[in-house]
Amino acid sequence: MLILGIETSTPQTSVCLGTEHGLLASAALGRGNAHGEFLTPAIQFCLQQARVDVTAIAGVAVSLGPGLFTGMRVGIITAQTLAHARRLPVVGMASLDLMAFGARHARKLVCSVLDARRGELFWAFYRPAPGGLQRVTEFRVGPAAKLAGEIEALADDVLAIGDGASANRSLLESTGAEVASNALAYPGAPALVELALPRFLREDTQRAEDLRPTYIRQADARISWRNRGALLGGKPTGVTREVS
Numbered sequence: 233m234l235i236l237g238i239e240t241s242t243p244q245t246s247v248c249l250g251t252e253h254g255l256l257a258s259a260a261l262g263r264g265n266a267h268g269e270f271l272t273p274a275i276q277f278c279l280q281q282a283r284v285d286v287t288a289i290a291g292v293a294v295s296l297g298p299g300l301f302t303g304m305r306v307g308i309i310t311a312q313t314l315a316h317a318r319r320l321p322v323v324g325m326a327s328l329d330l331m332a333f334g335a336r337h338a339r340k341l342v343c344s345v346l347d348a349r350r351g352e353l354f355w356a357f358y359r360p361a362p363g364g365l366q367r368v369t370e371f372r373v374g375p376a377a378k379l380a381g382e383i384e385a386l387a388d389d390v391l392a393i394g395d396g397a398s399a400n401r402s403l404l405e406s407t408g409a410e411v412a413s414n415a416l417a418y419p420g421a422p423a424l425v426e427l428a429l430p431r432f433l434r435e436d437t438q439r440a441e442d443l444r445p446t447y448i449r450q451a452d453a454r455i456s457w458r459n460r461g462a463l464l465g466g467k468p469t470g471v472t473r474e475v476s
Contacts, residue, residue, distance in 0.1 A: 233290045235429055236275065236374035237421035240267045240307030241299025241327040242346060242395065244418040247274040249282050249289075252426040252433065258422055267306040275310075285449040289320065293428035293436065295419060297446040298354040299346060302380070304445040312440040321437035323428040323463055326446055328371060330357040330419035331394055333427060336365050339352040341388040343409070345396035347456065348373055352449060355379055373448040376400040383407040396419070 234256075239246045241472075245267050248258035257278040261270045263264060279286060294311035297304040315322045322347075328344040335342045335358075340359040354373050358365040376396075380403050383390050391423040393416040398402055401411045429436060 233287050233429070233432055234284065235291045235293055235425050235432060236289050237301075237425035237428070238271070238275075238276075238307045238311050239295040239327070239330065239419055239424050240271065240310075241295045241297045241302040242303065242418045242461060243300070244420075245270050245274070245303065245307075246421040247271065247278055248420075248421040248425055248428070249278045249284070250422065253372045253431055255422055255425070256284075257442060260420070267303045268367040271306060271310055271429060283435045286314075287318070289314075289318065291321045291323065291428075291432045292440075293323045293325065293432075294422050294443065296443065297327050297337075298373070298448050300329050300349070300448075304426050308443050308445060312443060315440035315466075321432065321435075322443060323431050323437055324438050324443050325424055325427060326371070327419045328354065328356045329367060329392075330427065331416065332356070332365050332367070334416045334420075335393050338391045340391040340410070341386065343383065343390055343392045343397070345369045345379065345392055345394040345400075347394075347396045347399060348448070351375060353379055353400070355394075355396065357390075364424070366400045371446065371448055376403055377426075380404060383409050 233418040237248045243272050244262045246260040249256045292311045292315050295309050331335045331344045332342050345353050345355045348354045356371050357369045384407045393405050393412040395417045397411050408412045
């Protein structure tokens with residue numbers, strides 16, 4: 233089953249094609265303001281490298297955030313457009329869950345941390361579980377000092393990952409947390425496809441029109457999705473899972 237993965241919720245945009253047998257092709261760009269101009273050519277590149285036609289795609293997986301508003305919007309609308317055109321099932325997954333998946337072999341409590349701009353961070357905590365990680369908190373947003381306070385209050389050893397953790401390395405390390413290298417700075421489309429594939433295989437999917445970005449800041453939610461209809465050429469219309 234060929235799945236297209238689209239991850240655009242952070243400054244690093246990534247796209248990939250994969251099946252239950254592994255990754256076929258991928259492309260990534262680390263320029264945060266280029267989601268729109270990169271995404272369609274990247275999908276075409278992956279199709280060419282995998283030597284398949286767009287008609288071979290059986291499902292679309294897309295990151296729902298939390299993350300950058302413009303990036304989330306571009307990724308979700310691209311996924312919806314393709315899914316509607318080809319009548320494909322979709323699966324939406326959270327960016328923090330995807331990033332935590334990269335640290336699934338850690339023996340510590342994992343904290344996924346993304347830069348939320350405006351002097352704030354998005355984060356969530358994950359505990360090792362059979363077969364992967366399980367999220368044990370809600371998605372949160374706040375200044376780095378708030379996250380540092382949460383880590384200090386924990387009895388567990390903590391591994392902090394993500395660009396938000398790297399940007400606040402000194403502060404988080406002062407709490408006793410370990411901060412991962414930049415190799416785990418962003419969620420990626422390959423993890424998205426790997427996590428989404430079991431859901432496609434058991435037909436635990438969504439309708440494209442039901443995809444919604446994961447907003448933590450309520451003001452963003454009011455401003456953004458109200459205008460979604462105009463972007464799709466229609467009327468305005470106005471998610472979290474276990475990581476395994």
